[in-house]
Amino acid sequence: MAQFRMAAAKIGERIVYGAQRPGYPAQAVEPPRVSQWISFMRDSGMRRVCCLLPAKQLAYYQLDLLGSYGEEFGEPNVCHAEIEDYHLCDGAVLEKRVLPFLFEADRAAAPVVVHWGMSRSLLNLAERSGTRLYLDSS
Numbered sequence: 039m040a041q042f043r044m045a046a047a048k049i050g051e052r053i054v055y056g057a058q059r060p061g062y063p064a065q066a067v068e069p070p071r072v073s074q075w076i077s078f079m080r081d082s083g084m085r086r087v088c089c090l091l092p093a094k095q096l097a098y099y100q101l102d103l104l105g106s107y108g109e110e111f112g113e114p115n116v117c118h119a120e121i122e123d124y125h126l127c128d129g130a131v132l133e134k135r136v137l138p139f140l141f142e143a144d145r146a147a148a149p150v151v152v153h154w155g156m157s158r159s160l161l162n163l164a165e166r167s168g169t170r171l172y173l174d175s176s
Contacts, residue, residue, distance in 0.1 A: 041078055044151065053144050055084065055151045059091060062155070065098045072101060076110050079151050086115040086143050086150035088136060092122050095155045115148070123155045 044057040060075035061067030079087070087107045096103055107116040117139035121127045127136065143150040 042075060044079075044082065047152075053147070053149055054140055055082075055149065057151050057153045059089075059095065059153045059155055060103070061098070067099045069101045072099065072103065072106055076106065080110070082151075083149050084151045085111065085148040086117075086139070087111055088117040088119070088139055088150055088152040090119055090121045090127075090152065090154040092120040092155070121154065 042057045042060075042062075044055055046052070047054040047056060057079070061071040064071070089104060089107065091103070104116060104118055117136060119127065119131050119136050121131075140150060140152075142148075
């Protein structure tokens with residue numbers, strides 16, 4: 039099994055990847071585990087991060103997770119949308135925040151990792167709504 043369960047959004051995809059959150063399944067995540075996750079993602083070629091954790095899961099971290107991403111990847115390369123596990127992403131959040139971030143990653147040829155807590159809510163909504171997450175921005 040791939041480290042952090044990282045995989046492309048579909049076979050042949052080169053921009054959008056999915057992964058577990060840093061430290062999964064722990065609910066008390068120390069900074070070294072976050073650093074390990076970030077290092078792995080950077081070494082795997084990721085240049086952007088889309089975090090789908092709700093506030094209650096961000097509280098698992100003993101550091102500012104989103105701030106850490108901003109320091110490592112640059113603030114413009116980090117997107118956050120709160121999505122509860124086992125719930126669909128709000129359509130407006132998907133259309134106004136997440137998809138534009140992913141389309142920009144595609145235009146810039148900047149690989150992005152999307153991570154969640156336990157479920158793939160964003161991927162589920164995109165699939166059900168017919169949105170192609172394996173992006174074609176043309």
